[in-house]
Amino acid sequence: MRVDVRALGACNRLAERGAEQAAGALTDLTGTDLSVEVTGASVASGEDLAEAFAGRESIGVSVGLRGGLEGEAVLAFDAGNVDALLSLLPGGASMGRSAVSEVGNIALGGFLDGWANYLGTAIDMTPPRYFEADGAAVLPDGALAGDGVFLFESRLDATTTDLDFSIYMLPDSGKFRDLVVGKTAPAAAPGAEGGAGNDGAGSTAVPYESLSTFASLAKRGSANAADNIAMMTGLDTTVDVSRLRFVPLADVPAEVGVEPHAGTVFELQGEPSGYLAILFEEESAAKVAASMLPSEPDEPLGGMAENALCELGNVMTSGFIDGWANVLGTSITHSPPEFVHDIGSAAISPLVAKLSRRQDYGFVIDAAIQTEGVQTRCDVYALPDERELARALDRLSES
Amino acid sequence: MSHHPSSRERAPRDGSDTPDGGRIKVGVSDLAVATGDETVTTSGLGSCVAVALVDRSTGVRGLLHAMLPNGTGTDTGIERPGKYVDTGIETLIAELEAAGASADRLEARVAGGAEMLDLTDAVGPRNVARAEQCLDAAGIPVVERAVGDGVGRTVRFMADGRLVVRAADGFERTL
Known part of the structure; x- marks a missing residue:
């Protein structure tokens, strides 16, 4: 399969917007100003991921996707960061699980809103499932076996603390892959780089x-x-x-x-x-x-x-x-x-x-x-x- | 639950919804306008240039962190006018006016544009020169500047219109 790096750019834009929505939601929840510092998109192979996740503990939520995107999306915080997240919330540690679910749900919702806009179709989300996972178990099912996952990582900056979270998306074959892989992004879609599909997109498809x-x-x-x-x-x-x-x-x-x-x-x-x-x-x-x-x-x-x-x-x-x-x-x-x-x-x-x-x-x-x-x-x-x-x-x- | 497409564009990341007294961070290739008592900050200015504009009679202020001198004739940057000094200043003036400032009353402070590396053919000084040129063309006086040299800077644009510039060596001055 071919990946159009320009389309990857557009995906990145969507991820950035999703992260901004997450930051906004967290700001409302916590009363602390949060801004998105960095967002990155990558394509990671199963092998790389298994290695990268060795010894890491993650907490987060996962949702199933239906409609415009089919597959699974996961939002994960590093377990070491969860205390920092919880300390920002009014209920503190006692809110634990429900707070993480709430934040994850809002953030994933924002993220997927961007995709729905981009694709021009609705995306249905199953109710979020809370998880605590060791190592690569955090990844969507099948991530390690196949071509890997599309990985979107963002770092939020609060006045008092830095928060990192990652969104891993493993879409089943279908619209998403058609979009990112091989085809160029629709030029008029919000978030697409201006004219990405027109000016020699072939030169950026790899x-x-x-x-x-x-x-x-x-x-x-x-x-x-x-x-x-x-x-x-x-x-x-x-x-x-x-x-x-x-x-x-x-x-x-x-x-x-x-x-x-x-x-x-x-x-x-x-x-x-x-x-x-x-x-x-x-x-x-x-x-x-x-x-x-x-x-x-x-x-x-x-x-x-x-x-x-x-x-x-x-x-x-x-x-x-x-x-x-x-x-x-x-x-x-x-x-x-x-x-x-x-x-x-x-x-x-x-x-x-x-x-x-x-x-x-x-x-x-x-x-x-x-x-x-x-x-x-x-x-x-x-x-x-x-x-x-x-x-x-x-x-x-x-x- | 369902996420439907909508035609609503998200507001630009200008932090204008930050509550009064807070901090608005301006990233690289970004700009922001403040109308309350927020501190507008941008950090790690190397060859990039920061242009701070204020209308003292209304207190409306704005800060730009631009990376390159000229937006015209380039094939990138459509999404981010703040990437370039010229398109950034133009956009910042328009946003300041929309927020109640008068272009006639604006005054400018300029920081950054350091000559960090020999490798990158003086992009810093060219950023500063372009900023001076654009501001002059817009009839906006540059009242103070902390530019050039080979030193990185971080700036804080205070509610009273002062620009506090801190250099990498810790030296701080207020413009």
Whole structure:
């Protein structure tokens, strides 16, 4: 099957609106201002999902869908976040289950309203079923076996706390797949990107299998980058999360956050071109740099640390994109590192701005790499050009 | 229960329904108008530019967080006028007027537009230049600015029209 990345953009818009409705409902319920910080859509394979959910506990509601969409939708909060959610509600923890059901129901309702508008048909929801689930059991039935699920994740920001929730939708074959897969979005539908169906939509439709292949490639790249950190610093490293997502580019800075970060950014040249940023929180940056230097630097993030981080960035980036060129059958190189040390979102904003000249949504590969012993963590953001990536992925399926 | 299609468009995410005294957050490529005593904030301005407009006689204020200078001749951004400095300022002025401000009385404060990276050919300074140009064309005076350099900024637009700009190094000044 083919996935039109532009249609994925439209889906994302709907997910964003659904999340806004959820935020609005929560604001009414709690009296606390909540706003949607980030919404991302991705296509996740069963294998990836099982891995991502290992050891996680979730609480939420699931509903069956009939009518314009058939299948199942699940809204889940991380169990660790539920206390934060409940603390916002007037009845506190005693409201537990009913509050989660209520919030989940309202949020899913809002989410599906958007879809009903988009599809131009009614969607019926069965009454919500409350669940507490370990690991991948949270996912709709059949998610692990088939092609995977369409995953919509949102993060809500409250003045006092951050709340994350995810909506997983596993539609049966039918209208949804026709919509997202292979066909272009109706241009006039609300939420569709202007003219998405008209201007060479073929150039943004990619085979689902290639998307999965690229997701695996991104994962391997993260592992390579982590190995290279281990080699240079002598610290044991692990890749905590590695995901390929499709997000509104304007949301990326918020995702990086306002904490001070240090790291390196690179321009990628070739097909796909784009940018890559490796960002450490300040303290982590200083620790990693120190582990590479023969003696304690005078300044935690001065010139010596900067050189160390640039060198590290270089090998991480090589590791990360190593293999892309082989698999995609293209040539990709990267610029020398440029050191950044600033508010995280400010550091990444020029990259997002540059890419945004041609696209509103983008694939983001984000990987969180952790070191053991000396506790540090860095995030790698790869931002490839959408059209070039789609072209390369399309070629991938032909070879 | 059933979810039927409706023709009603959701209100834009401008936070205008936030109760008085609250905080309205403006994201990247976004803009918001405030008529009460809310604080309008936007964070992590790097090469992006923030344009804060106020009509002091009515207290109607608005904040734009734009990413790129020119919306004309581009094939994206139809959904988000706030993505571009020019379309963003135009939309913000229109929304301020709709909320009771008079364009003749507006004054502007501009922040951001830092030159964060060599890689990205001075998009920050070009954002600032475009903002000055658009504001000049609209006859809106820029009363103060905290722009350029290589430093990220976070801004808070207060109910009294002051713009508090905090730089990444913690230095704070009020425009």
